[in-house]
Amino acid sequence: MAEKSDENNPILLEIGKILKPHGLDGELIVDLSTNRNERLNSGSVISTQKLKLNVKRSRPHQKKFIVHFEGIESREQADELRGETLFAESIEDETVWVHELVGAEVIDQEGINRGLVTSVVHNPASDLLELEDGNLIPLNFLTSYEPGKTIFVTTPEGLFFQDNSDEGNKDES
Secondary structure, three states, X not given: OOOOOOOOOOOEEEEEEEEEEEOOXXXXXXXXXXXXXXXXXXXXXXXXXXXXXXXXXXEEEOOEEEEEEOOOOOHHXXXXXXXXXXEEEOOOOOOOOXXXXXXXXXXXXXXXXXXEEEEXXXXXXXXXXXXXXXXXXXXXXXXEEEOOOEEEEOOOOOXXXXXXXXXXXXXXX
C-alpha cells in the first residue's frame, strides 16, 4: 500500500484476504497468506484499502480463520468486506523480508558494488538475490544489511559473471 516508511505512514504488508461472511453476527472467513497466525490475535490492528479493523476474536476453521472485528456486528456489515485484501505493519524481529531486499545495493567482501536486487527467487537450498545483470546470490551469503539500502555479502570467488567484452577488443599486434 505505501512505498516509503515513516512513523505516520508505515509500510503495510499484504497478510491475507477476507473471503466471505460466516453466520449472522458479523464474523468473517479470513485466508491468511502469512504463517504468522498472531496477526489475528485479539487486539491486533489490520487494514484494508479503505479502513482499519481491530480484531475482537479469531479461531481456526478449515485451514482458514473465523474472525470477528470490532464494529462489524451484522452479516450485512460483514458482506461489505467480502473480497477485501488485508494489510498489517511488519513484525519487528530478526526475519529478513523480501521488501527490505528488493532495490538494495549489494556490496561484496571486497567492497565492490555488485548492483541492485531486482527480485528474490525461491530456491529449496536457499532463496536467491537476483541482480540487475542476472547474477544470482544465495541469501545465505548475506552477512548484514540496511533494509532497502545496502546488503553486504561474503561470496566465493567465481560466483559473478565476468565481463569479457574488453578481451575481444584488444589490439592484435
